[in-house]
Amino acid sequence: MTAPTSPLPVPDxxxxxxxxxxxxxxxxxxxxxxxxxxxVVANMALAMKMAALVMGRPLPGAxxxxxxxxxxxxxx
Amino acid sequence: xxxxxxxxxATADLVRGGGASATDVARAALDRIAAGDGMLNAFTDxxxxxxxxxxxxxxxxxxxxxxxxxxxxxxxxxxxxxDVAGITTLAGAAIERGKPxxxxxxxxxxxxxxxxxxxxxxLNMDEYAYGFTxxxxxxxxxxNPHDPERSAGGSSGGSAAAVAGGLVPxxxxxxxxxxxxxxxxxxxxxxxxxxxxxxSRAGSYPFVASLDHLGxxxxxxxxxxxxxxxxxxxxxxxxxxxxxxxxxxxxxVGASIAGVRVAxxxxxxxxxxxxxxxxxxxxxxxxxRTKRTVTLPxxxxxxAAAFLVTNAEGxxxxxxxxxxxxxxxxPGTRDRLLCGALxxxxxxxxxxxxxxxxxxxxxxVFREVDVILAPATPYSAPKLGQATxxxxxxxxxxxxxxxxxxxxxxxxxxPVLAVPLQRPxxxxxxxxxxxxxxxxxxxxRVAAALEADGVVSAHVSLPQA
Numbered sequence: 001m002t003a004p005t006s007p008l009p010v011p012d013x014x015x016x017x018x019x020x021x022x023x024x025x026x027x028x029x030x031x032x033x034x035x036x037x038x039x040v041v042a043n044m045a046l047a048m049k050m051a052a053l054v055m056g057r058p059l060p061g062a063x064x065x066x067x068x069x070x071x072x073x074x075x076x
Numbered sequence: 077x078x079x080x081x082x083x084x085x086a087t088a089d090l091v092r093g094g095g096a097s098a099t100d101v102a103r104a105a106l107d108r109i110a111a112g113d114g115m116l117n118a119f120t121d122x123x124x125x126x127x128x129x130x131x132x133x134x135x136x137x138x139x140x141x142x143x144x145x146x147x148x149x150x151x152x153x154x155x156x157x158x159d160v161a162g163i164t165t166l167a168g169a170a171i172e173r174g175k176p177x178x179x180x181x182x183x184x185x186x187x188x189x190x191x192x193x194x195x196x197x198x199l200n201m202d203e204y205a206y207g208f209t210x211x212x213x214x215x216x217x218x219x220n221p222h223d224p225e226r227s228a229g230g231s232s233g234g235s236a237a238a239v240a241g242g243l244v245p246x247x248x249x250x251x252x253x254x255x256x257x258x259x260x261x262x263x264x265x266x267x268x269x270x271x272x273x274x275x276s277r278a279g280s281y282p283f284v285a286s287l288d289h290l291g292x293x294x295x296x297x298x299x300x301x302x303x304x305x306x307x308x309x310x311x312x313x314x315x316x317x318x319x320x321x322x323x324x325x326x327x328x329v330g331a332s333i334a335g336v337r338v339a340x341x342x343x344x345x346x347x348x349x350x351x352x353x354x355x356x357x358x359x360x361x362x363x364x365r366t367k368r369t370v371t372l373p374x375x376x377x378x379x380a381a382a383f384l385v386t387n388a389e390g391x392x393x394x395x396x397x398x399x400x401x402x403x404x405x406x407p408g409t410r411d412r413l414l415c416g417a418l419x420x421x422x423x424x425x426x427x428x429x430x431x432x433x434x435x436x437x438x439x440x441v442f443r444e445v446d447v448i449l450a451p452a453t454p455y456s457a458p459k460l461g462q463a464t465x466x467x468x469x470x471x472x473x474x475x476x477x478x479x480x481x482x483x484x485x486x487x488x489x490x491p492v493l494a495v496p497l498q499r500p501x502x503x504x505x506x507x508x509x510x511x512x513x514x515x516x517x518x519x520x521r522v523a524a525a526l527e528a529d530g531v532v533s534a535h536v537s538l539p540q541a
Binding site for chain 2: 008009020021024025028029030031032033036039040042043044047049050051053054055056057059063064065066067
């Protein structure tokens with residue numbers, strides 16, 4: 001097992017994600033209807049907990065993302 | 077009279093031997109669906125005309141003296157995310173309802189037809205496969221045949237209920253985070269999530285391209301093997317399918333398991349659930365005479381990473397509808413998908429890197445053992461509408477927790493066969509048999525041995541409306 005690298009930024013689960021949801025939705029051009037906003041914010045709070053677990057495990061630089069793109073051969 | 081508990085292999089033997097016509101078998105299945113599905117709500121489409129036409133073709137082939145396929149005359153049905161020529165691929169979504177019907181069958185449906193099976197319909201599921209209980213705001217809840225007040229699991233809930241209710245002897249479903257293994261556990265069935273890249277997904281409605289798998293449900297290891305074998309085959313239309321020849325497992329059912337190294341997963345897989353889940357694993361471990369344990373390190377992080385990849389990729393797929401018609405989604409799905417569309421990219425990329433890391437850790441474990449045992453679900457079937465459950469002294473949402481043991485495993489694409497334990501007076505519950513990539517064979521050997529010893533089994537229940 002290769003030694004882990006330095007710590008990654010880890011989201012603080014105490015942070016209220018509402019402002020982020022609003023800003024990210026604006027940036028993405030994906031409006032979130034006020035009626036849906038509480039549910040989206042609650043999901044983002046859950047995603048933050050998941051991200052805290054993922055970002056809490058620093059990985060060696062050699063660990064590449066899992067999906068590998070393989071260009072096919074062109075046959076004529 | 078064709079009984080509802082007649083299995084895949086027995087049905088094919090009956091039809092091939094002339095004991096019953098495929099048409100009689102198909103009519104009996106359609107009658108069972110007509111009588112039983114009002115209670116279960118497993119089917120969203122019944123393809124009666126097609127079933128009778130496919131059955132008539134089998135009977136005609138037999139009359140001509142032609143060799144019949146291995147699944148000759150076997151009725152089955154598919155989760156409604158499989159393309160079926162002539163009907164709309166719903167993927168559990170009202171949004172899809174107005175779309176044109178599929179022009180041709182998905183790859184696995186074509187393989188099943190080539191093996192002689194008879195398609196009886198399409199099955200209910202969680203919207204866009206994003207759920208574990210098949211409580212669908214558009215198409216209604218699927219009921220568990222063993223207790224209609226309880227969930228059949230999800231997202232392939234219709235696929236499980238149709239088989240456990242004896243409407244059909246086998247079905248096909250999909251599994252991105254546990255959507256075959258969870259309903260197999262809750263309905264007491266055998267279910268296979270093959271190695272990622274084993275079976276073609278072409279002609280099925282995707283959910284998370286980097287995590288989606290397709291696979292079968294049945295009521296015995298031999299039946300599951302027969303359907304899985306029929307589904308194997310190379311398909312250039314699925315870019316994620318591995319370039320491997322079929323590796324049939326049916327001949328291995330009944331083979332010795334001497335020398336197979338088995339261990340129980342500890343750590344993450346030994347907490348987060350109710351005693352019944354761990355008792356089921358202990359029962360299987362005892363039958364296999366193993367006291368060995370192994371650790372899949374960082375499994376909770378792997379589950380979290382699967383959650384993020386699912387959230388982001390699932391959202392990306394539905395961006396046009398999230399923009400144009402968010403009100404038309406199931407509310408629970410919509411809020412999850414809108415969140416997924418806004419996740420920071422760094423989290424998702426790190427999650428994909430963690431996938432590589434966790435796979436390497438799992439491969440290290442498989443140098444020492446051949447099969448890992450883990451619970452399939454943290455508890456048996458919850459009540460429909462149940463919102464929370466107590467686990468380890470905490471009250472938590474019941475639905476997402478159902479995937480706590482399946483998500484880390486599918487995240488790295490390992491093959492899993494869920495085996496069912498029947499418990500008189502209680503709901504069934506499943507155990508995951510987990511192997512190294514491409515080693516489905518050992519799973520079928522072990523599942524069949526457990527079945528032969530009476531440790532695992534599936535049975536039909538059908539409550540009256």
